Amino acid sequence: MLFLEPFGVTDEGKVRANNEDALLVGEGRDETLFAVADGIGGFEAGEVASSIAIEVLKELEPGASFEAAIRKANRRILAVGRGDERFSGMGTTLVAVRFGGTQEEPAAQIAHVGDSRAYLLRGGDLRPLTEDHSLVAELVRSGDLTRDQAAEHPQKNLITRALGAEEEVEVDTAVLPVEAGDRFLLCSDGLSDMVPEGRILEILADSPDDPETPARNLLSAALDAGGVDNVTVVVVDVKEQVPREERSSGTREMPAVGRSGDRSSATGRPPAREPSERESTRSRGSKARRRKGDGLGKFVRGLAAVLVVVIALTPAYLWGSSRYFLGLEYGEVVAYRGLPYAPLGLELNEEWRRTDVEKSEVKTPYRGPIENHKLYTQDEIERVLRDLGK
Ligand code: MG
Numbered sequence: 552m553l554f555l556e557p558f559g560v561t562d563e564g565k566v567r568a569n570n571e572d573a574l575l576v577g578e579g580r581d582e583t584l585f586a587v588a589d590g591i592g593g594f595e596a597g598e599v600a601s602s603i604a605i606e607v608l609k610e611l612e613p614g615a616s617f618e619a620a621i622r623k624a625n626r627r628i629l630a631v632g633r634g635d636e637r638f639s640g641m642g643t644t645l646v647a648v649r650f651g652g653t654q655e656e657p658a659a660q661i662a663h664v665g666d667s668r669a670y671l672l673r674g675g676d677l678r679p680l681t682e683d684h685s686l687v688a689e690l691v692r693s694g695d696l697t698r699d700q701a702a703e704h705p706q707k708n709l710i711t712r713a714l715g716a717e718e719e720v721e722v723d724t725a726v727l728p729v730e731a732g733d734r735f736l737l738c739s740d741g742l743s744d745m746v747p748e749g750r751i752l753e754i755l756a757d758s759p760d761d762p763e764t765p766a767r768n769l770l771s772a773a774l775d776a777g778g779v780d781n782v783t784v785v786v787v788d789v790k791e792q793v794p795r796e797e798r799s800s801g802t803r804e805m806p807a808v809g810r811s812g813d814r815s816s817a818t819g820r821p822p823a824r825e826p827s828e829r830e831s832t833r834s835r836g837s838k839a840r841r842r843k844g845d846g847l848g849k850f851v852r853g854l855a856a857v858l859v860v861v862i863a864l865t866p867a868y869l870w871g872s873s874r875y876f877l878g879l880e881y882g883e884v885v886a887y888r889g890l891p892y893a894p895l896g897l898e899l900n901e902e903w904r905r906t907d908v909e910k911s912e913v914k915t916p917y918r919g920p921i922e923n924h925k926l927y928t929q930d931e932i933e934r935v936l937r938d939l940g941k
Contacts, residue, residue: 552654552791552792552804553657553729553730553731553789553790553791553792553804554789554790554792554803554804555577555583555650555787555788555789555790555803555804556761556762556787556788556790557576557577557585557762557785557786557787557788557803558576558761558762558763558766558785558786559574559575559576559585559766559783559784559785559786560766560767560770560783560784560785561573561574561781561782561783561784562770562774562778562781562782562783563781564741564773564774564778564779564780564781564782565774565777565778565779566777566778566779566780567779567780567781569595569598570598570781571589571590571591571592571597571598571600571601571781572587572588572589572590572601572739572741572781572782572783573587573588573590573598573601573602573604573605573643573783574586574587574588574605574737574783574785575587575605575608575609575647576785577803578609579608579609579610579611580609580610580611580612580613581611581612581613581649582613582803583613583649583650583651583803584608584611584647584648584649585647585648585649585735585737585785585787586604586605586608586645586646586647586648586737586785587645587646587647587667587737587738587739587783587785588600588601588602588604588605588643588644588645588646588667588714589601589643589644589665589666589667589739589740589741589781589783590602590641590642590643591641591642591643591644591710591713591715592638592640592641592642595637596632596637596638596639596640596641597641597642597643599631599638599641600628600632600638600641600642600643600714600715601643603624603627603628603631603643604621604624604628604643604645604714607620607621607623607624607627608620608621608624608645608647613651614651617647617649617660617662617724618662618722618724621645621647621662621664621714621720621722622719622720622722624645624714625714625715625719625720626718628641628642628643628714628715629715629717629718632715641715642713642714642715642716643665643713643714643715644663644664644665644666644667644710644713644714644739644740645662645663645664645665645667645714646661646662646663646664646665646667646668646669646681646737646738647661647662647663647737648660648661648662648669648735648737648787649662650729650787650789652728652729656728657728657729657730657789658726658727658728658729659726659727659729659733659735660724660725660726661680661681661724661725661726661727662722662723662724663681663684663722663723664684664712664713664714664720664721664722664723665683665684665685665710665712665713665714666683666684666685666688666708666710666740666743667681667737667738667739667740667783668680668681668683668736668737668738668740668743669681669735669736669737670735670736670738670751670755671727671733671734671735671736672733672734672735672736672752672755672756673730673732673733673734674732675756676752677748677751677752677755679748680725680727680735681723682723683710684710684711684712684713684723685707685708685709685710685711686706686709686710686711687701687704687706687707687709688701689711702744702747707744708740708744729789730789731789731790731791732789732790733788733789734755734759734762734765734786734787734788734789735785735786735787735788735789736751736755736769736784736785736786736787737783737784737785737787738769738782738783738784738785739780739781739782739783740780741773741778741779741780741781741782741783742769742770742772742773742782742783742784744779744780745772745773745776745777745778745779745780745782746769746772746773746776750772751769751772754768754769754772755769755786761788762786762787762788763786765786766784766785766786769784769786770782770784792804874888874889874890874926874927874928875887875888875903875926875927875928875929875931875932876890876900876924876925876926876927876932877917877920877921877924877925877932877935878921878924879910879921882909882910882911883905883906883907883908883909883910884906884908884909884910884913884921884939885902885904885905885906886902886903886904886905886906886932886936887900887901887902887903888900888901888902888903889901890926904936906936906939906940908939908940912940912941913939913940914938914939914940914941917935917938917939920935
């Protein structure tokens, strides 16, 4: 029989005044559930979003659907954001692991949204268990950037998925077999941005006996490297059962909960979305290149320069994914989702809808907005599309 020994630590870092990260270290109804959430949003909004995510997970009953709980957290964050202007636009990343399976085949289920990460240290190797939902990670998957280049990229904090961003959230899940000696790490980007993976591996491998020492050492390494963001680290050790009296107090048994009812596959990662992601990244790039022939107005170029700075300074923000604008492609009006510019070659939009409306058919009031790539919400752009042509 296996049991778990966890330790979690969080710190606001050396630059930020508050800590928008939140963590769960087995204190929920399901004691085998561990999570890290990294909040997004100004003032205290990010803190609210990440703590809502953790509160919802705390309520999760053992065996109940993991993904459903994460979707519920998404809806709750959206609802609170809509009900209170101070929290409008808040969001959070989430990475969580839950242990279960059967006594013969113990397993860990991983779920994540955004760029908080999970790793597994096994047999001296550090295996990433999550792929960031971020623009640079998409570029790594498409072969346009190496992992090392991505780690240095100025737009590395731009995430493409978060809880609280949209009505529905897509959650990546994976199930993997667990064995004694496994060490799991969950962390926010305040660790993974500051400490290279090679160093994370060394620190985890250096103190095999208890999870507290490596967790504290990882935090110190992030702070020593500058600590520019909030840092959260959860280390969970999977150990072989020893007589009860020898065990330290913070441990918990892994119940054999059987299948959780989630839709994840029972072996390794679920069927990867990689091929389609790769395709869409490629095709988006080529579309965007064609569109450049239509030219971005001077105004848009000026705006782009401002927005690049804003985005560079805004941690993990995906405001653009819920914005729409119109452009022309070979004389036809096309609606795009995202933002009408490409900082450092990173396209921040994709084709959303074609209109069959020719440039010459566009009603006068809409000509300027098309030229200037005016930004709309989805409701607004749907109204505009209905009224666009003669
Ligand atoms: Mg962060």
